[in-house]
Amino acid sequence: MTHNVIDLGSDTDLAEVVAGLMPGLWRDLADLVRIPSVFPSPDVARARQAIVKLFRDANITEAVELSLTHQGKPITPLVYADRAGPEKSPTVLLYAHYDVQPANKAHWHVTEPFTPKEVLSGTDKRLYGRGAADDKSGVMLHLAVARAFGGKLPVHLKLMLEGEEENGTGLLEDYLTAHPGDPRFKADLVIVADTGNVARGRPTVTSTLRGVVTVDVTVHTLRKTIHSGMYGGPVPDAFTCLVRMLSTLHDASGDVAVKGLAIDDLPWPAVDETQLRKEAAMLDGVPFVGTGTLAQRLYGRASVNVVGLDAGLPLPDKSANVLRDKASARISMRTAPTQNPAAAQRALIDHLKAHAPWGVQVETTPGITAYGFSANPKGSYFPLVEQALKAAYPGSTKVERAGQGGSIPLVHAFQVVNPNADIVLWGCEEPVCGIHGPDESVSHAELQAMATAEVLLLDRIGKSDHHNGGAM
């Protein structure tokens, strides 16, 4: 069934509408970058208030700050809006986050983190500043939708912008998972604007995300630290034992040696070796480790690394000849997209216990568990998503379905709340953006093309025979 919608005209007309919006979006993005919305700080609220005003000024007069609590703990308010569309039109939930990663200005060269600066390199006009890409560019995509349709949206729209994504409290995920019936977050299609194309100008949908789990492990060998000369030899040092144990996490080729983990091998586009070396800042001569294609290793399999260490050890030049009584490490594992995270965490704990050298005492504490994501390849909205991307990137012949090695735990929560919805992950965060690092930036051309894609997608959905699945 086709609905009565406001018809703004052809793709070309809509692309021109977005082109006309770009000077304003670019300026508003720069203004948002000036607000250092690193959670927790009062600037998070400042950014939120500024964004509410932007949406209200774009005729989304329903935009409010929405406070939720989970088990008594307050969640940083969302920017939330619920705007009815034409009768029976499907509900599209637009997600992004307005908090940003911290930034150490000592490492920034192009500009200071919260002083936005436009730089032209060749034909690529970029805006530098923390959050310019991750994820204030996502906020801008949704603002572009609001502005392009002038408040007369072709679908039922829900807007959900988060304020504590980067610090990983997980409270919003926990809230949604505990309240799968909350009508405010029901949708037929969820658009998560917090990823990006495999490369600038190559339209991409993120089809998988890895999950993540952590485990803290402590090796105990002695009741106190003792003299290494008097006792070294028969008496085991805790730190040395811990290192032996950690060394068993990989096999000789560099593959993860923990047994029983899921492996997802999907037809991801090939990862360019030279490009990856460059993006990862690998030193000359340092090899890749593990087996399988780079895409398989990055997106479809577990990886495991030690991310924290406490053995009470001083720096080498301050050291003393002693045996340590205990030593601890935090181990972080990225998991295959379909891996059950609790099972992965259990497998990691079992591995550590089984590999404690010489039977020394091992204590493990489970940390976080977060699900990965694997998009439904038969999702009914995906043909429209592909059409919108192709139209937004004239000259592109195909839309790539890439994996992502990182994790966005909230995506699993969206699946819990909306088991029948399609979830689209896209955005402006192509590799050159350098998100989370110094000199983060976003490309003007990508912002324009992705804003065009989002506008075209909603326009197409409005004109399609998709109808509301009850997600009012």
Ligand SMILES: [Zn+2]
């Ligand atoms: Zn992000």
